[in-house]
Amino acid sequence: MTTQKATNITWHEHVVKREDLEKLHGHKGATIWFTGLSGSGKSTLANAVASKLHEMKVSTFVLDGDNIRHGLNKDLGFSAQERVENIRRIGEVAKLFSTAGVVNLTAFISPYKSDRNLARSLQADSFIEVYCEADLAVCEERDPKGMYKKARAGQIKNFTGIDDPYEVPESPELRVPTGSKPIDACVEQVIAYLKTRKVI
Amino acid sequence: MTTQKATNITWHEHVVKREDLEKLHGHKGATIWFTGLSGSGKSTLANAVASKLHEMKVSTFVLDGDNIRHGLNKDLGFSAQERVENIRRIGEVAKLFSTAGVVNLTAFISPYKSDRNLARSLQADSFIEVYCEADLAVCEERDPKGMYKKARAGQIKNFTGIDDPYEVPESPELRVPTGSKPIDACVEQVIAYLKTRKVI
Numbered sequence: 001m002t003t004q005k006a007t008n009i010t011w012h013e014h015v016v017k018r019e020d021l022e023k024l025h026g027h028k029g030a031t032i033w034f035t036g037l038s039g040s041g042k043s044t045l046a047n048a049v050a051s052k053l054h055e056m057k058v059s060t061f062v063l064d065g066d067n068i069r070h071g072l073n074k075d076l077g078f079s080a081q082e083r084v085e086n087i088r089r090i091g092e093v094a095k096l097f098s099t100a101g102v103v104n105l106t107a108f109i110s111p112y113k114s115d116r117n118l119a120r121s122l123q124a125d126s127f128i129e130v131y132c133e134a135d136l137a138v139c140e141e142r143d144p145k146g147m148y149k150k151a152r153a154g155q156i157k158n159f160t161g162i163d164d165p166y167e168v169p170e171s172p173e174l175r176v177p178t179g180s181k182p183i184d185a186c187v188e189q190v191i192a193y194l195k196t197r198k199v200i
Numbered sequence: 201m202t203t204q205k206a207t208n209i210t211w212h213e214h215v216v217k218r219e220d221l222e223k224l225h226g227h228k229g230a231t232i233w234f235t236g237l238s239g240s241g242k243s244t245l246a247n248a249v250a251s252k253l254h255e256m257k258v259s260t261f262v263l264d265g266d267n268i269r270h271g272l273n274k275d276l277g278f279s280a281q282e283r284v285e286n287i288r289r290i291g292e293v294a295k296l297f298s299t300a301g302v303v304n305l306t307a308f309i310s311p312y313k314s315d316r317n318l319a320r321s322l323q324a325d326s327f328i329e330v331y332c333e334a335d336l337a338v339c340e341e342r343d344p345k346g347m348y349k350k351a352r353a354g355q356i357k358n359f360t361g362i363d364d365p366y367e368v369p370e371s372p373e374l375r376v377p378t379g380s381k382p383i384d385a386c387v388e389q390v391i392a393y394l395k396t397r398k399v400i
Contacts, residue, residue: 014244014251016260024257044214051214057224059259060216061300071322072292075285085275092272093293100261102300122271 021101025059028199029098029126032105032190035116035169036132037161038147039139041178041186042107045132048187050105058200061097063090064107078158084115091119098126103199111166128197129172130190134179136161173197221301225259227400229298229326232305232390235316235369236332237361238347239339241378241386242307245332248387250305258400261297263290264307278358284315291319298326303399311366328397329372330390334379336361373397 022028032049034042043064050060073089076082087110097104110116120127139161140148151159158164169175174193176186194200222228232249234242243264250260273289276282287310297304310316320327339361340348351359358364369375374393376386394400 014248016247016250016254016262020254021259021261024254024259047216048214050216054216054220054224059221059224059300061221061296062216063296067296067299071295072289089272089289093296095271096261096263096267096293097297097300099267100259100297100302102302 018099018101021099025101027058027101027103029101030103030128030194030197030199031094031098031119031123031126032103032128032130032194033094033110033116033119034105034107034130034132035110035172036178037134037136037139037166038109038159039142039144040132040134041183042109042132044183045130045176045178045186045190046105046107048183049190050103052187052191053103053194053200056200059102061102061104062107063093063097063104068093068108084112087112087115088118091115091122094119094127095122098123103194109160109166111160111164113167113169116169126199128174128193128199129169130174130176131169131172132178133175134177138179218299218301221299225301227258227301227303228398229301230303230394230397230399231294231298231319231323231327232303232394233294233310233316233319233327233329234305234307234332235310235329235372236378237334237336237339237366238309238359239342239344240332240334241383242309242332244383245330245376245378245386245390246305246307248383249390250303252387252391253303253394253400256400259302261302261304262307263293263297263304268293268308284312287312287315288318291315291322294319294327295322298323303394309360309366311360311364313367313369316369326399328374328393328399329369330374330376331369331372332378333375334377338379 034046036042046062050062053060073086076086094104150156151162160166176189234246236242246262250262253260273286276286294304350356351362360366376389378386
């Protein structure tokens with residue numbers, strides 16, 4: 001019994017807490033959740049903000065389709081249920097990174113309010129929702145992956161903005177005009193907000 | 201078209217790479233995968249190593265039952281298939297943390313070689329398997345959560361070491377005698393290895 005108790009005490013003495021990690025990094029952990037239509041510039045903006053933060057010695061990590069869909073969520077398809085699970089897992093991983101004192105930036109369409117609100121509920125005050133505001137016409141003209149063309153041709157079903165809804169955030173922490181303003185201005189807007197919120 | 205191309209170029213210019221994050225943190229990203237019987241001291245050791253690394257200004261994060269089973273993997277039960285999926289997801293999250301330049305420490309029984317090898321295959325040379333070596337008798341005497349008692353009484357089925365196998369690692373990067381040596385000596389062994397491997 002002595003051994004057991006001692007082990008437990010040791011365990012409690014040795015835990016590195018979120019505050020410790022934030023102090024080490026010199027800033028808070030937080031999730032910047034970029035949401036918007038395909039082609040609205042979520043990934044572009046997330047990576048540009050991460051790059052700017054990196055210059056400022058902030059510990060960052062971008063979660064996007066490239067590292068999630070081919071890894072953690074590669075078992076998920078695009079049914080309604082699987083899309084919910086996709087966002088749920090991303091929300092949970094984002095929370096882990098926030099707990100690790102890392103400013104993590106997620107770039108997923110995440111079209112449904114309920115899914116975004118679930119992700120928010122996991123960490124409450126370190127969740128920053130950024131709506132990448134761009135008209136469908138602009139996104140469709142950009143069409144970086146040729147997805148809109150396929151969706152219009154009926155080759156892709158349930159494509160957000162075409163035959164599946166995008167629920168515009170009602171009260172996101174930030175609305176960034178990614179459809180009309182240059183990237184640098186959008187980056188500055190996010191950085192300024194992070195300072196206001198005392199994340200950095 | 202001009203807009204689209206410009207956006208793509210910007211994206212590529214702005215990506216923060218793993219090497220950049222490792223340089224910022226002043227060490228490599230890596231997964232230290234602690235495996236062993238229930239009660240062998242995986243969590244104790246993982247947290248103690250993290251604490252020591254933290255003192256050394258290393259960016260760390262511990263993944264364990266507390267933050268995974270109640271979060272990311274709360275939809276998973278204990279069937280054979282779900283246990284495989286449990287470890288697969290942990291392996292994917294560990295990989296993300298390594299890519300973020302964080303020394304992440306996982307503390308899960310992970311009794312099957314095939315599951316541990318899958319986790320290893322995701323990141324190859326930044327995966328460090330640490331076998332927490334402790335006799336079943338020692339673990340059962342410690343029984344920190346009273347699980348062995350329940351398993352012996354038949355109240356828990358398929359409990360590792362009792363009525364489910366633990367596959368001892370054949371060639372782990374490290375074997376740490378957590379069943380017989382004091383915690384401080386075990387911590388030192390892991391830290392020394394991380395230096396040898398030039399993780400820190």
